[in-house]
Amino acid sequence: MSNRFERANSQLQKQIALILQNKMNDPRLSPFIYVSSVNVTPDFQYCKVKIALDDDDENELKKTIEILQKSEGFIKRELAKAVDMPHMPKLQFEIDKGTSASIRINQILQTLNIPKGEDDEGN
Numbered sequence: 581m582s583n584r585f586e587r588a589n590s591q592l593q594k595q596i597a598l599i600l601q602n603k604m605n606d607p608r609l610s611p612f613i614y615v616s617s618v619n620v621t622p623d624f625q626y627c628k629v630k631i632a633l634d635d636d637d638e639n640e641l642k643k644t645i646e647i648l649q650k651s652e653g654f655i656k657r658e659l660a661k662a663v664d665m666p667h668m669p670k671l672q673f674e675i676d677k678g679t680s681a682s683i684r685i686n687q688i689l690q691t692l693n694i695p696k697g698e699d700d701e702g703n
Contacts, residue, residue: 630676
């Protein structure tokens, strides 16, 4: 991937995350939305935005994606103000199942009651 696309992806990811955190006032959205990756097509017509939540409820994830798709116009307008691009790509939001799974595993591991500092001496 060229530096141009890497810069565009990085800039879009950063700005989309800021917009979702600071400018989206939809109470239906979780405050723990994470933009895990952004991939713009070589012609800059489309941009795939992968979203992860701290919630593994499938219905909640689908509802969040629907809300984001309906808010695409607002997000694109805010992006146009923050990013200098000749054409703002169409945003396609998707669930990032890999990151969601990692978050869920970390939550499960934190709930386990494992004593710290004890060595297994009975081998």
